[in-house]
Amino acid sequence: MAELESARHESHHRLRALGSTVLVFVASVLALLAVVAVWANSFIRDTDRYVATVAPLASNPDIQQAVTNRVTTAVLDQAQRCAEVTSRRGARRAEGAQPGFRQRVRRCC
Structure with missing residues (x-):
């Protein structure tokens, strides 16, 4: 009986160890992604740096x-x-324009 209980405890121990390893990973x-996100956010929002970089162009x-x-x-x-x-x-008018043709033309020009 003692062997069964020790085997159960050992399997629980392995699962806990594996679970903690995965959670730590x-x-x-x-945490690494958070650091990169904070850095990128501060870099993107720094408009003075952007203007200083692009203005000479x-x-x-x-x-x-x-x-x-x-x-x-263009x-x-x-x-x-x-x-x-x-x-x-002009060619379409001679043939008889399809419905909606004039609206599409007006959007173009």
């Missing part, structure tokens, strides 16, 4: 040229799409 991982001629090129390309692409839609609008 999970707590360690969560606005006066850089190469970056100004790159932004100008991208904006010009505006011209949109203008070309609107011109294509407008030309198709």
Whole structure:
């Protein structure tokens, strides 16, 4: 009888040891993630540091040229799409436009 009780206590001991090990591991991982989250939050919310880092870029001629090129390309692409839609609008009117076509065209241009 004593052997059975000692075997039961030993299995409970192993389960407790395993459970505590797992809980300590999970707590360690969560603590590490919490530290990283607090650091990231303070880094992201520091707008003065961001402005100090990005402000010199606005006066850089190469970056100004790159932004100008991208904006010009986007505006011209949109203008070309609107011109294509407008030309198709005339063809659709001749054929009889489908319901809702005019609303979709107005959203584009």
